[in-house]
Amino acid sequence: MMLLSASFLSACGASEIEVIQLDYIEDQWNVESYSKEGEMIEVHETKEVLAACVGERATELKGDITVYQTAIAGRTEPVSAMTSYTMKVVTYLEGDERYVVCRESYTNQLMAEAIDSFPDFVNTSDGIRLPRLPRIHETTSALQNELMEAEGLDINGNSITPFPHTLLEIEPALYGELEMKLDGKVIRYPIAQFEPRGFEMPNQQIAIGYDNKTFRPYILYSFDGQFFMPHPIEFGELDDPESKENTVYSELEIKTVATVRELNEGEEHQFYTFSYLKNGKRVSETMTIRFAPGMLLKEGEEPDPMFEDWLPVEEAGPRVIVHRHPYDGGAMDFAEYSEATKEEAKELFDIINQADPVDRHGEDSEYRYLTLTDGWKGQVFEISYKKRSKKIDIYLTDSLRDQTYKLSSEGAEAFLDTFPRLRETL
Numbered sequence: 001m002m003l004l005s006a007s008f009l010s011a012c013g014a015s016e017i018e019v020i021q022l023d024y025i026e027d028q029w030n031v032e033s034y035s036k037e038g039e040m041i042e043v044h045e046t047k048e049v050l051a052a053c054v055g056e057r058a059t060e061l062k063g064d065i066t067v068y069q070t071a072i073a074g075r076t077e078p079v080s081a082m083t084s085y086t087m088k089v090v091t092y093l094e095g096d097e098r099y100v101v102c103r104e105s106y107t108n109q110l111m112a113e114a115i116d117s118f119p120d121f122v123n124t125s126d127g128i129r130l131p132r133l134p135r136i137h138e139t140t141s142a143l144q145n146e147l148m149e150a151e152g153l154d155i156n157g158n159s160i161t162p163f164p165h166t167l168l169e170i171e172p173a174l175y176g177e178l179e180m181k182l183d184g185k186v187i188r189y190p191i192a193q194f195e196p197r198g199f200e201m202p203n204q205q206i207a208i209g210y211d212n213k214t215f216r217p218y219i220l221y222s223f224d225g226q227f228f229m230p231h232p233i234e235f236g237e238l239d240d241p242e243s244k245e246n247t248v249y250s251e252l253e254i255k256t257v258a259t260v261r262e263l264n265e266g267e268e269h270q271f272y273t274f275s276y277l278k279n280g281k282r283v284s285e286t287m288t289i290r291f292a293p294g295m296l297l298k299e300g301e302e303p304d305p306m307f308e309d310w311l312p313v314e315e316a317g318p319r320v321i322v323h324r325h326p327y328d329g330g331a332m333d334f335a336e337y338s339e340a341t342k343e344e345a346k347e348l349f350d351i352i353n354q355a356d357p358v359d360r361h362g363e364d365s366e367y368r369y370l371t372l373t374d375g376w377k378g379q380v381f382e383i384s385y386k387k388r389s390k391k392i393d394i395y396l397t398d399s400l401r402d403q404t405y406k407l408s409s410e411g412a413e414a415f416l417d418t419f420p421r422l423r424e425t426l
Contacts, residue, residue, distance in 0.1 A: 019353050019396075019405050022377035024050045028329060033071040034199040036126055048119045049073050050376050052090045053102035057299050058112040063095030065174055066127035068118070070198035078332050078371070079321055079339050088376070091196045092122045101196055101296075107303035108193050110175065112296045130174040130196060134291055135262045136269075137169040137203060143225070147207060151227045153220070160209040160218055160230050163254045166272060169203040175294035178263075180219065182274065183285035185235045191219055195294070208254050208272060215248045217274070250277040263291040318374045320345040322367040322383065322419050338367065338421045348372075351414060352381075352396065355405035361395040362386035366425035370396060381405075385426055392416065392426060 024047045031043040043049060049071045070091045077086055087105035092098075101112045118124060144164035153160040170178070170192065177190040192204060205222040209230060218230040253275040263269060268288040275284045297303060323337040340348055349372065362384035370381040381396035394412040397404040407415055416423040 017357050019355050019357075019398075020349060020372065020379060021398075021401075022372065022374055022379050023047075024376060025378045025380065028327060028378070029073050029075050030329065031071055031073045033069055033121065035123075036128060036199055038199050041121070043071050043121050045119045045121055046073065049090050050088060052088075052100045053111045053113045055113045055115075057297065058097075058099060058114045059296050059298055061093070061095055061099055061101075061112060061174070061296075062097065064129065065093055065095045065132075065196070066129055067091060067093040067196045067198050068124050068127045069122045070196075071121075076330055078323070078327050078330075079337050091198055092118050093196055093198075094124070094127070103195065104303065106305050108195070109303040110195060110294060110296055111303070128198065128200065131171070131262075132174050132293070133262045133264060134173040134176075134178070134194065135171040136258055136260055137171060138260055139167045139169055139205070143167060143205075146225075147220075147228075150220075150222070153209060153228060153230065155211070155218070155230045155232075158211050158213050160211055160220070162207050162209045162220055162228075164207070166254050166256050167205060167207040168256070168258055168271075169205055171203050172201060173263075173291065173293075175296075177292055177294065179290045179292055180271070180287060181268070181290070182233060182235075182287045187219070187231075188234045189231065190292075191221055191231060191289075210249075210252055215250050215252070217249050217252055217254075249274065251282075252276045257286075258289075263289065265291060265293055267291075316375070317342055318345045318349050318372065320348045320418075321371050322422050323369050323371065324367055326369060327371060327380075338419045340418050344418050348415065348418060351407065351411040352405075354411060355396060355407050358395070358404055358406045361397055361404045362393060365422065367419070367422045383422075387426065392423075 026046040029046050029050065031046050031049050033041045033043050035041060050073055070089065073088045073090070075086045085105065089103045091101045093101065097114045098116070098118060099112050100115050101110050103110050144167045147162050147164050147167050150162070153162060173194045175195055177193040180187045180191050191206070201223070202225060205225050207220045207228070209218045209220045211218065217233050219233060220228040220230055222228045255273045255275070257273055258269065258271045261269070268290045270286055271289045272287040273284055274287060275282060320340040321337050323332060325336060352372070363386065365383040365385055368383055370383050372379045379398070381398055384395045384397065386393040386395070391409055392412060394407040394415055395404050396407070
């Protein structure tokens with residue numbers, strides 16, 4: 001049976017009470033922070049962390065910035081999400097004003113808000129000063145030798161041989177990314193991205209490696225000086241895989257030409273020269289690096305997903321599930337729940353909002369819980385029922401507000417049509 005439209009239900013008469021009142025369900029979230037030294041701290045102000053950056057957006061962090069603390073709120077999605085884990089990263093910092101900066105797990109774009117005060121858990125006695133521009137540093141021969149023993153130097157089963165003399169350190173900036181070019185062509189992905197963090201981070205490291213079997217070079221990047229991530233040197237448009245070039249760099253030789261310096265905003269700086277055989281002749285190409293400062297999202301702008309070119313983004317909007325047991329923060333087994341489709345969920349929100357408050361409830365259902373979510377917020381009801389000769393009454397109890405609601409006859413029928421497994425247990 002098709003779900004009834006909200007307009008039809010309204011015509012039948014409905015309560016003026018707002019049944020659906022979504023809020024942050026604290027029990028579903030685990031919130032942690034880290035001290036400046038990296039020690040984990042449990043945070044109890046869950047709602048304050050989740051509600052960060054929902055006010056008027058700041059598009060600039062003014063003044064000399066001191067970062068105090070970063071909190072990470074995480075939740076395992078209960079059912080059928082393409083992304084099984086949801087995360088919100090919230091950082092508290094101060095310049096000319098107090099700010100909170102936020103990022104969600106699927107994006108590297110930040111939004112910010114100026115605030116009057118910090119939550120109680122934020123320690124402002126000792127912070128981290130972050131420069132607005134990154135800086136290049138030379139490395140010692142000892143560090144260059146350690147590069148040969150670094151972890152992660154393989155890709156697709158092939159060993160990556162580093163050029164130790166190419167190892168450089170990069171002092172992170174407040175917010176932005178490093179773009180690299182070779183022979184004037186932009187390498188497909190930014191090699192590094194910086195964002196404010198409330199704990200000490202070591203200087204990052206960059207070097208060049210080489211696959212002797214495929215004759216392809218890699219940019220090696222490390223955030224801790226131990227584990228290096230190989231980035232293939234590829235060109236072309238991200239949204240056009242066919243545009244990717246596959247150049248072979250035979251007999252590759254690398255020379256480091258970078259100097260100790262600050263990377264000024266937007267300027268290209270020479271980093272390495274590549275010398276290799278191309279069509280039997282030795283050619284030379286220059287790799288450059290450029291720092292692009294990050295832009296905070298403006299009012300009304302939505303963050304772009306990081307991996308939209310190959311990972312589909314889950315459709316936003318309401319979700320509705322019925323389940324046998326309370327949600328305990330872990331993923332549910334398929335037999336324990338039933339979920340409405342996206343379209344059904346939208347109409348169920350309307351149906352539930354048209355329910356009438358009552359001072360009674362029915363018999364507990366085997367699928368006892370109904371969870372509504374939309375974004376970060378949600379609401380949980382307990383389902384009960386009463387069988388009549390020709391119909392079944394459905395009651396929803398909001399235990400948090402100590403109020404029970406009864407669905408209309410048409411709404412109850414549509415609700416049971418959406419969840420046939422629930423109907424079978426009544």
